[in-house]
Amino acid sequence: MGTAGDGTDAGRVADLTQLADGAQFADAVLALLAVARRTRGRLQPLFEDVTVPQLVLLDAVQACGREGIVAISEYTLLSQPTVTQQAAALEAAGLLRRIAAENDRRRRVLTLTERGEDLLASKRGLVADRLSVAWASLSAEERSIAVPLLRHIIDLVSELA
Known part of the structure; x- marks a missing residue:
């Protein structure tokens, strides 16, 4: 059975899965930053x-x-x-x-x-x-x-x- 980065088909699939998971994580972090900015704007009237x-x-x-x-x-x-x-x-x-x-x-x-x-x-x-x-x-x-x-x-x- 191949592992990520070993050049086998299983390794390539693992690499692609890791890239896709990393992209999803990046999207989630960017969304969190965006909502933090919007929340900051919505909180300002309280202060x-x-x-x-x-x-x-x-x-x-x-x-x-x-x-x-x-x-x-x-x-x-x-x-x-x-x-x-x-x-x-x-x-x-x-x-x-x-x-x-x-x-x-x-x-x-x-x-x-x-x-x-x-x-x-x-x-x-x-x-x-x-x-x-x-x-x-x-x-x-x-x-x-x-x-x-x-x-x-x-x-x-x-x-x-």
Whole structure:
């Protein structure tokens, strides 16, 4: 029996199947990106005090802001200048602060202010409310794999970016 890449008919069929499966995966990821963009546009009216990209940045600051701008840039897949510029606007709005790193006083890290933490929590709640209909339509089995699978796909695609 042939295996993928071995030149046999079975191997060629396995190669074609893998290519077709890869194309279907790519189509699904592109569809997910498209729906994410549409969802972003539909969520924006819920946020009169912050944009969706700013909310993403606040989330990143909460997740890894103490590691610095580079970590936030990698987390969000935004350039360092973009993160720096957006962080300055959020700092001016009183939602985050730049402080000296504990181990290297020359380096700056980002933390949320109390106002930033409150805003992020409330906006996450609004997003969760909006997406709860989709979540409720999933079976228990689908729910058990949905979040880990999405996070794994994000990690895999992020490595390619």
